[in-house]
Amino acid sequence: xxxxxxxxxxxxxxxxxxxxxxxxxxxxxxxxxxxxxxxxxxxxxxxxxxxxxxxxxxxxxxxxxxxxxxxxxxxxxxxxxxxxxxxxxxxxxxxxxxxxxxxxxxxxxxxxxxxxxxxxxxxxxxxxxxxxxxxxxxxxxxxxxxxxxxxxxxxxxxxxxxxxxxxxxxxxxxxxxxxxxxxxxxxxxxxxxxxxxxxxxxxxxxxxxxxxxxxxxxxxxxxxxxxxxxxxxxxxxxxxxxxxxxxxxxxxxxxxxxxxxxxxxxxxxxxxxxxxxxxxxxxxxxxxxxxxxxxxxxxxxxxxxxxxxxxxxx
Amino acid sequence: xxxxxxxxxxxxxxxxxxxxxxxxxxxxxxxxxxxxxxxxxxxxxxxxxxxxxxxxxxxxxxxxxxxxxxxxxxxxxxxxxxxxxxxxxxxxxxxxxxxxxxxxxxxxxxxxxxxxxxxxxxxxxxxxxxxxxxxxxxxxxxxxxxxxxxxxxxxxxxxxxxxxxxxxxxxxxxxxxxxxxxxxxxxxxxxxxxxxxxxxxxxxxxxxxxxxxxxxxxxxxxxxxxxxxxxxxxxxxxxxxxxxxxxxxxxxxxxxxxxxxxxxxxxxxxxxxxxxxxxxxxxxxxxxxxxxxxxxxxxxxxxxxxx
Numbered sequence: 001x002x003x004x005x006x007x008x009x010x011x012x013x014x015x016x017x018x019x020x021x022x023x024x025x026x027x028x029x030x031x032x033x034x035x036x037x038x039x040x041x042x043x044x045x046x047x048x049x050x051x052x053x054x055x056x057x058x059x060x061x062x063x064x065x066x067x068x069x070x071x072x073x074x075x076x077x078x079x080x081x082x083x084x085x086x087x088x089x090x091x092x093x094x095x096x097x098x099x100x101x102x103x104x105x106x107x108x109x110x111x112x113x114x115x116x117x118x119x120x121x122x123x124x125x126x127x128x129x130x131x132x133x134x135x136x137x138x139x140x141x142x143x144x145x146x147x148x149x150x151x152x153x154x155x156x157x158x159x160x161x162x163x164x165x166x167x168x169x170x171x172x173x174x175x176x177x178x179x180x181x182x183x184x185x186x187x188x189x190x191x192x193x194x195x196x197x198x199x200x201x202x203x204x205x206x207x208x209x210x211x212x213x214x215x216x217x218x219x220x221x222x223x224x225x226x227x228x229x230x231x232x233x234x235x236x237x238x239x240x241x242x243x244x245x246x247x248x249x250x251x252x253x254x255x256x257x258x259x260x261x262x263x264x265x266x267x268x269x270x271x272x273x274x275x276x277x278x279x280x281x282x283x284x285x286x287x288x289x290x291x292x293x294x295x296x297x298x299x300x301x302x303x304x305x306x307x308x309x310x311x312x313x314x
Numbered sequence: 315x316x317x318x319x320x321x322x323x324x325x326x327x328x329x330x331x332x333x334x335x336x337x338x339x340x341x342x343x344x345x346x347x348x349x350x351x352x353x354x355x356x357x358x359x360x361x362x363x364x365x366x367x368x369x370x371x372x373x374x375x376x377x378x379x380x381x382x383x384x385x386x387x388x389x390x391x392x393x394x395x396x397x398x399x400x401x402x403x404x405x406x407x408x409x410x411x412x413x414x415x416x417x418x419x420x421x422x423x424x425x426x427x428x429x430x431x432x433x434x435x436x437x438x439x440x441x442x443x444x445x446x447x448x449x450x451x452x453x454x455x456x457x458x459x460x461x462x463x464x465x466x467x468x469x470x471x472x473x474x475x476x477x478x479x480x481x482x483x484x485x486x487x488x489x490x491x492x493x494x495x496x497x498x499x500x501x502x503x504x505x506x507x508x509x510x511x512x513x514x515x516x517x518x519x520x521x522x523x524x525x526x527x528x529x530x531x532x533x534x535x536x537x538x539x540x541x542x543x544x545x546x547x548x549x550x551x552x553x554x555x556x557x558x559x560x561x562x563x564x565x566x567x568x569x570x571x572x573x574x575x576x577x578x579x580x581x582x583x584x585x586x587x588x589x590x591x592x593x594x595x596x597x598x599x600x601x602x603x604x605x606x607x608x609x610x611x612x613x614x615x616x617x618x619x620x621x
Contacts, residue, residue: 056413106610110352110412114560118606121557125599244420251417281431287424294418295407 004180007258007314011176014259015169022161030161036262036269037164038226039249041171043261045218046246051255052179053211054191058113058243059120060219062100065127065238066093067220072233073133075146082149086224093220094213096123101212105205117240124238139234147228160229167225168262171218176258176314178214187211188256219246241283248286251293254302258314263301319453319469324587326451330475330544332582333482334537336575338555339562340489341533343574346563348506348526351410354419355400356534357556358426362393363535364547365430368439379444382543389539390532397531401524410523423552430549443474443543478540485536486575493571502526534559557598558585561605 018037022030042064049055070092071085080088104115128136147154154163178184186207189197198204227233236242245268246261253264268289276282297304306313342356366389371381400422408414450470452463493499505512505522513519534555545551562581566573581601588597 056416058416103606103610107613110416111609111613113413113416114352114564115606115609118560118602118609122599122602122606125595125602129593129595129599247417247420279432280436281428283424284428284432287421287428290421291404291418291425292421294414294421295404298414 003312003314006312007176010259010314011173014262015165015172018165018168019162022158022165027157031157032269032273034157034161034164034229035226036265037168038222038229039245039269040262040265041168041225042219042222043246043249043253043265044171044175044258045215045222047250047255047257047261048175048178048187048218049211049215050247050250051257051260052184052191053187053208053215054194055208055211056113056247057104057116057212057215058240058247059100059116059118059123060216060246061238061240061242062116062120062123063093063097063216063219064223064226064242065123065235066096066216067223067225068227068233068237069127069134069223070220071224072140072142072227075142076140077133082147082154082228085146086149086221086228089224089227090217090221093223094217097213097216097220098209101209101216105208105212117243120238120243121240124235124240127235127238134233134235137235139232139236142227142231142233144231147231149228154229155231164225164229167221171221172258172262179258179314183207183210191256244286244290248290250300251298252289252300254300254304254306257300257302257306260300260302267301321587322451322453323469323471325583326471326475328583328585328587330478330541330582331585332579333479334541335555335558335562335582336578337482337485337537337540338534339559339566339574339578340486340571341530341537342559343563343566343571344502344526344533345530347571348502349405349410349523351405351412351415352419353527353530354416354556355422355426356530356559357552357554358423359393359397359531359552360534360538360555361430361547361549361552362396362426363389363538364441364542364545364551365434365549366392366535367539367542368441368547369434371441378442382441382444385441385539386536390536393535394528394532398524398528401527405527406520406523427549427552434547434549436549438546438548440546441542443472445473445477446543447473449473474543478544481540482537485533489533490571498525557602561601564605565608 018033021033025033042060045063046057046060049057067089071089074080074085074088075082100116100119104112104119107115127134134140144153144155152159152163154160179188186197186202189200189202190204190207194204223237226237249264249268250261251264252268253262254260268286271285271289272282275285293300299307302313338356338360341359342353345351345353345356367382367385370385370388371378374381374384404418404422405415408418448470449472453469454461454463493502501512501517501522502525504515505517505519509519512522537555558581562577563574565581566575566577585597585601588600
């Protein structure tokens with residue numbers, strides 16, 4: 001079997017598995033998985049930049065929040081219906097990631113991390129400052145009557161699950177194809193040795209900028225979908241913690257693998273979910289996992305699998 | 315109160331912020347300058363300083379001054395030792411790789427913060443100042459009999475607040491002497507200039523790094539001990555000093571100690587003054603954007619020379 005066939009089979013079976021899970025799992029867990037699928041979209045967006053291009057951003061919450069507030073505010077204040085509001089969410093994330101990418105790419109390494117962190121922090125504070133419209137930390141609820149696309153009520157558990165799965169599937173397959181195109185391979189070349197990629201005649205800055213825009217837009221779509229499916233937008237989603245989460249998920253699952261973000265998100269969400277039953281200090285787990293991963297398994301779970309058993313893993 | 319006295323009291327409060335900020339930021343700055351790593355957990359070492367100070371003063375009891383003096387001496391050492399352990403267990407293992415260090419110290423941040431939440435609890439706890447006498451401050455005003463000194467209502471400070479400023483200046487002077495006049499300071503500067511060359515001359519670079527990391531954390535803790543009688547100890551108190559230290563270190567020029575101190579003065583004073591006239595949120599937005607734009611357009615900092 002060729003690598004491409006194996007990889008297609010893997011992608012499709014993951015999607016089939018997720019579809020069957022809905023009918024097997026009790027309602028609490030299928031609700032959880034719908035949330036995880038949306039967050040996995042966020043993680044896949046992050047992974048394109050971090051795992052494939054090698055740029056570590058500490059400010060992706062800004063893109064997630066742009067999508068979330070693009071959708072939420074346009075429903076709440078402009079009276080748009082869900083589908084066009086989704087587009088507003090996508091385009092606000094696209095616009096903001098273009099601006100941030102343009103500025104932040106003048107730096108690299110540690111400075112890039114701090115610049116993205118600072119822009120995201122400024123975004124979070126701006127949401128607080130505009131509390132009159134955004135209701136700051138408290139956030140606002142998106143009414144059930146506004147959460148309908150093409151007559152399908154997305155607040156229903158089953159509709160919600162399959163809406164999340166469809167979005168996940170689209171992005172999952174999109175990333176799977178993208179990383180095997182010329183463009184995707186060039187991103188990996190830039191990650192491995194940007195000097196050499198430049199010598200070979202690739203326009204590095206342009207490739208990095210496009211990677212940031214795609215990555216930011218996917219994060220924004222995840223944010224918008226989260227607000228739509230779960231009916232809530234709040235400033236919490238733009239805090240540093242929500243910039244750290246995708247990094248954590250991708251590192252845990254395996255940076256630079258298509259399946260890694262999903263694995264990482266599932267593991268981390270359940271780890272935090274279980275530990276928060278015992279203690280309010282559940283972020284302790286996140287901290288420990290971050291340290292242990294940096295020390296012992298920088299390539300993550302899927303990375304270890306690829307290295308030890310499945311060299312063809314995409 | 316009139317505008318003049320109002321501005322005066324704002325700058326005085328700003329000077330206290332600046333004094334403590336200078337200590338914290340210089341800690342971050344020497345770690346960056348010598349070890350070339352960004353320590354995201356720096357704010358948590360600050361928080362630990364405040365929490366340990368509360369713990370030590372409560373343990374000792376008696377007159378507040380006794381406990382406080384003990385806290386000033388013991389806390390920085392304790393926090394410094396913790397930092398050395400963290401350096402040994404984590405940073406050395408990843409060979410001080412800049413990006414991996416950031417990720418690992420983010421993890422360390424959560425570990426320290428959440429462990430404090432589990433043990434110390436979510437409450438804010440006060441520490442009593444060793445001395446705290448209110449002194450009214452005079453203001454010069456042009457009245458009916460020409461220039462006259464008046465004592466406007468509300469224009470006052472405490473002896474302790476003034477002592478914090480003096481103590482911070484003293485500590486920074488000591489640090490300057492340590493860096494420029496002692497053998498260990500010479501070794502640190504040699505390591506900063508060229509790690510490989512220092513190793514070649516038999517300098518135990520790993521030990522220097524551990525010492526510097528401990529020293530940086532100790533300075534943050536010391537700043538927190540000084541401020542804790544004015545603010546309170548709380549497990550989330552590390553976030554603001556971390557952000558402000560970042561701002562100061564970046565605007566002052568990464569790794570430049572003098573630049574850091576100048577920037578701390580500037581940011582501390584303007585933070586005090588801006589917060590009086592604008593909302594604190596707007597002040598923070600301006601400051602964070604300033605950092606981002608300085609890094610984008612003038613990465614050597616406002617006071618640094620281009621490389």
